Amino acid sequence: MTQVRIAPSILAADFSRLGEEVSAVARAGADFIHVDVMDGHFVPNLTIGPVVVAGIRKATDLPFDVHLMISPADPFVQAFVEAGADVVTVHPEAGPHVHRTLQAIRAAGAKPGLALNPGTPAEIVEPLMEDVDLILAMTVNPGFGGQAFIESQLKKIEALRRMIDASGRSIMLEVDGGVNAQTAKRIVDAGADVLVAGSAVFKGDPSAYAENIAAIRRAAE
Numbered sequence: 001m002t003q004v005r006i007a008p009s010i011l012a013a014d015f016s017r018l019g020e021e022v023s024a025v026a027r028a029g030a031d032f033i034h035v036d037v038m039d040g041h042f043v044p045n046l047t048i049g050p051v052v053v054a055g056i057r058k059a060t061d062l063p064f065d066v067h068l069m070i071s072p073a074d075p076f077v078q079a080f081v082e083a084g085a086d087v088v089t090v091h092p093e094a095g096p097h098v099h100r101t102l103q104a105i106r107a108a109g110a111k112p113g114l115a116l117n118p119g120t121p122a123e124i125v126e127p128l129m130e131d132v133d134l135i136l137a138m139t140v141n142p143g144f145g146g147q148a149f150i151e152s153q154l155k156k157i158e159a160l161r162r163m164i165d166a167s168g169r170s171i172m173l174e175v176d177g178g179v180n181a182q183t184a185k186r187i188v189d190a191g192a193d194v195l196v197a198g199s200a201v202f203k204g205d206p207s208a209y210a211e212n213i214a215a216i217r218r219a220a221e
Contacts, residue, residue: 004184004220005031005194006213007065009176010056011047012198018052019059025201026060028209029217032087033062034176034196037080039070042094043143050076050083057084065134065196067115067176069142070094074101081108089113089136092124102131113174117142118150122159129167135160137192140177149178154190161191184220195220 008030013021022033035053040046053066066085070076071094080088088105092098092114105112113134114125118141125135137157140147157175164171175187176196184195201212 003193004188004217005172006201006216007032007034007174007194007196008201008209008213009034009036009196009198011036012202014202019056021202021206022056022059024206025209025213026062028201028206029213030062030201032065032194033060034198035064035066035085037066037068037070038143042071042091043069045143050079053080053083053085063087065089065113065174065194067113067136068094069115074104077101077104077110078108081105081110085110087111087113087134089115089134091115091117091142092120093117099128099131102128106131113172115142116156116160118153122156122163125160125163129163129169129171132171134172134174134194135164136174136176136196138177139175139179139187147178149183153177154186157187157190157192164191179216181215181219184216188220 008025038045038047063086065087067089073090073094088110102112111133114132115136117138139153173192174194175192179195179197180200
């Protein structure tokens, strides 16, 4: 069985001490750091830009998994890669030519990812399988943390797993939204191998983060 990787979402962290929070979850056993970038246009919230990513990049050597919930995404790809993004994930709805965007991410030196909202069909990935290193299935509507898991998305995760396996490529299947110790097993059983968790990781003070991550990992595996 592929080892499940945990990617704490800093959207749920204490923004007044963001660098310390990133260091804390890195020490607590995180595999990736998930960075949610929102523009108040593509999604109804506004978060951070490349300057903040560059600042927290100093806090850990863990891979940065940067999810761009912005439109257009293309003008910002280079800046986020230069700030320290290892994976840059975009939505197919965020620009007119998603294939070109994925190519631009790879050309900039990062791994390209494609994010699917709950209402976006799995089939949209099919012609792009050769161009992605990560597929992100959103199990809440993007824009805010702390939302409840949308159960109907399990079928989409299963469909995406079949598509990845059929492709023969090593593509990460990531799930974001309502991930916790109660939902992790069903998500992994459906085929995911990277779990993004915000509220479930950053609850309590930093001394609790290791057990929060371990609880999700135990439930998943």
